[in-house]
Amino acid sequence: MRLEAGVVIGERYELVxxxxxxxxxxxxxxxxxxxxRPVAVKMMRPDVIAEPVFAERFHEEAILMAGLSHHNIATLFDYGTYEGIAYLVMEFVEGQSLSAELREAGVLPxxxxxxxxxxxxxxxxxxHEAGVVHxxxxxxNVxxxxxxxxxxxxFGIARATDAAGLTRTGETLGTPFYLSPERALGRSATPASxxxxxxxxxxxxxxxxxxxxxDTPIATALAHVTDPPPTLPAALPDDLIRIIGRCLAKEPADRPASAQEVAYALGIAFAEVPLMRPVPEQTRLAPISVAPEARLVDLMVRRKARILVLEALHAGGALGLATIGHTVWAVQTDAENVKRLAAEVPEVHFFALDPTDVTLSAxxxxxxFDLVLWSGGLIGDLSRVERVIALKGLSETIGPSGRVVLELPLTTARQFxxxxxxxxxAGLVLDLTLSGYDLRPPSDDATTTVLLLSRR
Incomplete structure (x- = not known):
């Protein structure tokens, strides 16, 4: 079978x-x-069809990806066979791979x-939360x-943490340059790997x-086990050097306890980087001062995203997001306040609705929407039944890769x-918990908790 542009796979996907x-x-x-819409179709290579292990790995990739839902993981849409060849259909990501960017830049800022x-x-x-090790x-692969x-x-060689392996005896999968010491020694991969x-x-x-x-793959694998990593330039920020050093610890127990911990350590300083956006009636880029909730949301969405904001009486987050360049709809419960804000802030589309009545049609x-931001304490005024109804409605206003950012003015573990x-x-899953919009990890003295949620 010859694959070429114009071939239609599964009576639906036309190769381009x-x-x-x-x-x-x-x-x-x-x-x-x-x-x-554009999609990415991954076709199993004809020259490996006769190898049962490869065929099973390809099928397992589909099963594992189907169980993952996160805006930083390519979404799986479909799986099937075409003339005896298995294929996966995933979201198509415009842009380039991280390896290509690194080749062009040499070193990244x-x-x-x-x-x-x-x-x-x-x-x-x-x-890892879903039980999958990449x-x-x-x-x-980025x-x-x-x-x-x-x-x-x-996720072609990924494995569920509770699954039996498909690896032949003595075979270690993965790229030697990125192989953890324990895997180089033939041990099983874990999240720490x-x-x-x-x-x-x-x-x-x-x-x-x-x-x-x-010089050789074996020598490279052995270096992971025995050699210390080269020292990073002293001019780099200390916190960055520390977290990378911990990740590269030879013993899995000495590494960060979770990938989420790594994200916390890296994200704090990144939140302090000023946003640079075109200022109206200017041709140059200039720093923009916006509310912290708008800053966090802007990091999570594409440019010119569609964003729904539920706030209390102010409109700081909605205005900030509109200033950055996003298209913003804002919902508040006070009809008179909405009327006033609509006149004062024409960049935002305001609606007077109760949280339980928010739908696309309304x-x-x-x-x-690409993202829903619910801030300002509104959620604390609802009963649990009303809260589920409201969150269910919001989950239905976002796309498959959409997110919900929820601010909770809470202090007790029970409320959380x-x-x-x-x-x-309501059909949402918790991706990340923060102690404020500046990406600080949860702490006992926090007065605000921010939840990052996505659809299941």
Whole structure:
């Protein structure tokens, strides 16, 4: 069978252009003829069809990806066979791979490394929470869109933490340059193995060189076990040097306890990087001062995103997001206040609705939002039944990759547990918990908790 542009896979996906080739499959840009959108189709290579292990790995990749839902993981849409060849259909990410960016730039700026690696860490945290170890974390398996959003891809050799392996006796899968010491010694991969690989990637992005690169794959694998990583430049921020050093610890127990911890450590300083956006009636870029909630949301969405904001009496977050360049709809309960704000802030589309009544149709919309921000304490005024109804409605206003950012003026563990349970009942999953909009980890003295949620 010959694959070429114009071939229609599964009576639906028309191949447009070959974009990548890997060990098990070739990736094509294709057009979904039903929904009219671009997709990525990964076709199992014909020369490996006769190998049962490869076929089973390809099938397992589909099963594992189907169980993952996170905005930093490429979304799986479909799986099937075409003339005896298995294929996966995933979201198509415009942009380039992290490996391509590194080849072009040589070394990436500190702020860029923080942003990219922190998003990779969030993706790994979601995978690990779902019981999946990636096992092949490397720049080539990271795609970056024009909006800066990172997508972790290629779960072809990933494994559920409770699954039996498909690896032949004595075979170690993964790229030697990013292989953890325990895996080099033939032990099983764990989430800590992915965290080690993440540290290797961060080291490479900052220096332009792989920390362990020897003449042969065996020598490289042995270096991971016996050699200390090269010292990072002293001019780099101390916190960055520390977290990468912890990721590269030889013993898994000495590494960060979770990928989420890595994201926290990297994200704090990144939140302090000033936003740079075109200022109206100017041709240059200039720093913009916006509310902290708008700053956090802007990090999570594409440029010119569609954002729904539920606030109390003020409109700081909505105005900030509109100033940055997003299209914003704002919902408040006070009709008189909405009328006043609509006249004062014409950049935002204001509606007077109760949180339990918010739907796309009520807002006169058909296209889902990229993100919903619920701030200002409104959620604390609802009963648990009302809260589930409101959160269920919000989950239906966002797309498959959409997010909900929820601000809770809470102080007790019980209140936090109740809201988390209500979110789950509404069809949302918790991706990350923060102690404020500046990306600080949760703490006992926090007066505000921010939850980052996504659809199941």
């Amino acid at each position: 252009q070959s974009v990548a080739s890997g060990g098990m499959g070739d990736v094509w840009r294709a057009r979904d003829r039903v929904l009219g 500190v702020e860029r490394v923080r942003a990219v690696v922190a998003q990779m860490a969030l993706a790994l945290a979601a995978a 096992r092949d974390v490397k720049p080539a 795609l970056i869109g024009p909006d800066g959003i990172v997508k972790l891809t290629d 992915d965290i080690y690989a993440l540290g290797v990637v961060a080291h490479e992005l900052l220096t332009g060189r792989r920390p362990f690169d020897r 807002l006169g919309q058909v296209v889902p 547990a109740e809201v988390t349970e209500d979110a789950i009942a």
